[in-house]
Amino acid sequence: MFQSRTHTCNELRIEHVGQQVTLVGWMENVREVGGNLAFVILRDFYGTTQVVVETEDMMKLVKSINKESTIRVEGIVRERDSKNPKLSTGDIEVLPSKIEVLGRCRYHELPFPINRSREADEAARLKYRYLDLRNPAVKGNIVLRCQVVAALRQAMTDHGFLEITTPILTASSPEGARDYLVPARNHPGKFYALPQAPQQFKQLLMASGFDRYFQIAPCFRDEDARADRSPGEFYQLDMEMAFATQEDVFAVLEDVLPPIFAKYGKYHTASSAPFTRIPFAQAMDTYGSDKPDLRIDLTAVDATALLADCGFGPFEGSVVKAVPVTNFTATRKQIDKLCADVEVQSGGKVYWFRLDEKGELVGGISKFLQDRKEAVTAALGLKPNTFVGLTAGKKLAAQKTAGVLIKMLPALAPEHMDKERYAFCWITDFPMYEIGEESGELEFCHNPFSMPIGELEILEKAHRGEVDPLTIMAYQYDLVCNGVELSSGAVRNHDPEIMIRAFELVRLGEEDVKAKFPAMYNAFCYGAPPHAGIAPGVDRMVMLLAGEDSIREIIPFPMNKNAQDLMMDAPSTVSQKQLDELHIALVEPEA
Structure with a gap:
């Protein structure tokens, strides 16, 4: 065995009766029956075991230990008189010869009962997340997340993808949500940005000659929380394929995801390939949503x-x-x-x-x-x-x-509603452009690097006034499961000439594109392959698999709705010395 134990708290069975064992874990509960008899529930990561106290000295010791203290129990395994068929260890109990406190809980009262932590106020759960995670039901979601991530990694590797990590400190992007900015100490007045996604890097990998890339990528966006979106950071299964079409991307995920959903999900039935394909306009007209629940x-x-x-x-x-x-x-x-x-x-x-x-x-x-x-x-x-x-x-x-x-x-x-299954579909043919709500002018609808359907020809017609830009569709697609958008993806615009003409429709010329996206524009000028990709959200996938309504239930240390980490007290103030080193002066907002 490992550490100081001979077995885990979920390991002992009837065949172990008579053996001398050592268990370690948290003292979950003590039930005194009377006199010198008490039943102690010992819990570790793996499960629980009942320990029976039958002597005056042991009873005195157990009474002096607060619940949730960590202890070591040495003793003999014996068969229980009253078995519990609901527990895997319900046929046995341990009669201790020695109990030792390893880590004392110094509080008689806990912020909430461990096994009922999900009933507690969310603020308390987030502040004492290390206690919340002791609840086997809460811990089970994190274990599920680990299993799913491992399965995704294995499946992508089996499909010939290389896992490549991309930078965390990068340049601010002019598109998308708000950036998290990081001041550069050695470059006064300049800032790094945490990546909203590895979008440009993965496209540069395609231009570099890598054929299939993926990573479980951390992404950072300064945006508000909602049930299926965590503020601050999230993770996605980021992937890109060279010399690929939309159908190539579809084929990979249609092969990777259903077995994982069927194996690890609350429901054990998932759509098989090919997933239903629904053009965006049809989805809105038929289902009133670009995230239809096909159940x-x-x-x-x-x-x-x-x-x-x-x-x-x-x-x-x-x-x-x-x-x-x-x-x-x-x-x-x-x-x-x-x-x-x-x-x-x-x-x-x-x-x-x-x-x-x-x-x-x-x-x-x-x-x-x-x-x-x-x-x-x-x-x-x-x-x-x-x-x-x-x-x-x-x-x-x-x-x-x-x-x-x-x-x-x-x-x-x-x-x-056929509720107990996972129903996937692809939403395709998204509009390339839209009229901005604030600007009232033509803007990109989603990803500006998507390839328009019709490519250069359709853009030239739009420039000549022969085609309304609002009717131009793009090779953009969303993956939807049970009414939840798991991901957006696209066939990329890898041709600098097409890219320039696409941006000119939204009043940005070649010099603007070069200035905003210098690395990608220059790389494409050296001959880039057609490429396509997608990035399903890991957090949302696990949320669906666990059958949870809130994404915070499947994140080890989530923030609250206001993007605050109540456990670590973040964001927090920093010293004046730190601000001076970074050449930052704080300005109080006006009342």
Whole structure:
């Protein structure tokens, strides 16, 4: 064995009865039965073992030890009179001849019960994360994360990818989220930036002649937290392939991910190759989202021509989307709550009506539809006892509200969701450009280094005014699983001429591109291969596999929603000496 123990706390079985053993771990609990009899639960990383105290001296010693102290127990294994079939060590117990305190817990009261730490306030859990992680259920998520990362590494290596680490201190990127900046002590007034992603480095590796690259890459973005996004840092399975197409990238992940999800996931069924491919425009129109949950069999139907002139005010001049739901038995109170919840999340209202068991239109806005009952029934393919949720507004708003409605409906109509599986899909053909909300001008929609579909020819047509730039699609794709976006990827724009023409549409010329991306532009001028890649989020993958709703549950030491590490008290102030060395002066914000 190793260290000072002969066995772990999950190792002893009936065949060990009579053996002299040494166990170490945390004293989880003490249950006094009376007199000099007590049962001590000893816990280590691997499990628990019951220790039975039967003498006055041992009882006195155990009473002097606070729970969660670390101890060593030497003793004889014996068969339990009252076995516990729920425990792997439930057939035995240890009668101690010696108990030694290795690390004393100096607090009689803990911030929370260890085995019920997940019920505690989140701030307390984050401040005392080292105690929270002693909970086997919490620790299990971190073990799962380790297993998944190891499996990803092995799978990528088996596919011929080389794991190459890229720099953590790099240059600030003018695109994407806010950078975390690091002052350069030897270069006053200049800053490094922590990488938002290894995007440029991995493309430079392709230009350097490496064929297949990957890494479990740390990424740093100064952005707000949400349930599926941790503030500060996150990890992704970053990969890039030379001389590759979109389909080459798809083929790798369709081979790598399903076995890992099936083996380690809460659900043991995952989509097999090929994953469903859905163009972005179709996804928005059919599912109201570019992150559809394909476990749900509900879709949105365009009902504008059918209902816009029905006399119901919100439909006039609007795009109308309808979501029919068969065998719907929810009450009016449940429907009202559903509509309210959708509005809170989407900002758009939901209207509704029903085709009852007698084939009559009832409830909601049904009074506006009586004169076109047959047309509505036929157009929407309605059967008796069908609920129809309706959204209206500008096209995108109507679509997004319908998308939120679709994802909430299974709570009232569970038969429309095959919950216990992992359903993957690719969202493809994203727009290359969009009108910026703040600028009101043409901007890149996602990654500016993506190859436009149509390449140089389509860009030249846009420059000549023959094509609306907003209609240009890109070889960009998202990987979605169960309604969660795992990753964005693209076929890269590796041709400097195409790159310049793409940037000129957003008012940036060749000199701007050279100044903002000097290394990549120059490398491509020396002959770069066509290349493509993607970077699925490790944190989000493990969150799905563990069946958790919050990404903080699968990160060893997460920050809170305000990007604070309550355990380490970060961010924190630093000394004036440190600031002087870095040539930094603090300016207090105005009141």
